Amino acid sequence: MENIKLTQYSHGAGCGCKISPAVLDEILNKQAHQQEFKQLLVGNHSNDDAAVYDMGNGTATISTTDFFMPIVDDPEDFGGIASVNAISDVYAMGGSPLMAIAILGWPVNKIPSYVAAKVLDGSRRACAEAGIPLAGGHSIDSPEPIFGLAVTGTVDIRNLKKNDTAQEGDYLFLTKKLGIGIITTAQKKGIVQEAHLAEARQSMLTLNRIGEKLGTFPYVHALTDVTGFGLLGHLTEMCEGSRLSAEINFEEIPRFDFLDEYVAQKSMPGGTQRNWDSYGSKISEISDYQRSILADPQTSGGLLLAVSEDKVEEFHQKMLANGFDLQPFGRMVPRRAKIVEVS
16 A cells, blocks of 8 residues: 555644534534424533434434544554544443434545545444444545544433533532543644554544443433534533533643643644634633643543532442552533633
8 A cells, every 4th residue: 555644635623523512513513493202302492412213112312423533544544533523422321322324525636436445444443342333324525534423322311411501519520531632733744753643543442331331320311522612611511511520630630641742742633713702711720731731632532520518439449440540630610710720
């Protein structure tokens, strides 16, 4: 295979391609009034990860889609990361994925078709790891390479998790480290160390399968995944939906320990500033360095969860048993002038 660098064919990368929160709000708020469906448990009325439809027998169907332009150069890794990222939306609802169909846009006159086949190979591998088939899909000729999935899942309604149901006093946890946007931008600029890129790649390729188990923990009050809007964006959605604020300790937030050198070289994606422009007024005063981490767009990021304050130790032990040594980095507090206060 010739040395084709997929990231050089796209103007954005991964979930950094997302339309900014402010623009997205404008688009959705200007929609005509939609018909109400009693069976639709989660839809456009909230900023959640997937739609959820009550099947009438105690279970619900989860439906979601996610796609983006290349976040890495290797086509199989691109297909795998895009697939893990899309499947994550089902896990973020506490559900189990059932099947996926592919969404492929390909510049057929610029990049050979066998490279697109490698993207699909990576997707099939990720789907197989999740225990689901890649059952079909749709493709178009597009100016830039695009790939993702539409995923269908299921959940016992008793285990359904949403992002707007946090409670006062809940402790906040995150299952993956921050900094994906910084590292992948460093790759695109040609300054990344291979070991650092490998660690970020492995994080993006790791399924958020633990979300299925978190759905069975009644003391996990709210759950979402952290993607293109950065930690602050998705935490703001959780706070606003729950009518609360959050206090977070920057030093306790999990992040890659090699980010400083890339931040010093201004290796930040454009999505960071777009994110901050959208919700920065809702956040307490923070340093430029903190902003570069907390507003950094994540691709296939971790799960953000709010856990009852009286169950933190039980939660910690159960997570240890599942291979996660998680420490709280903040708490949900009564509504304040700033949605998120960073110390």
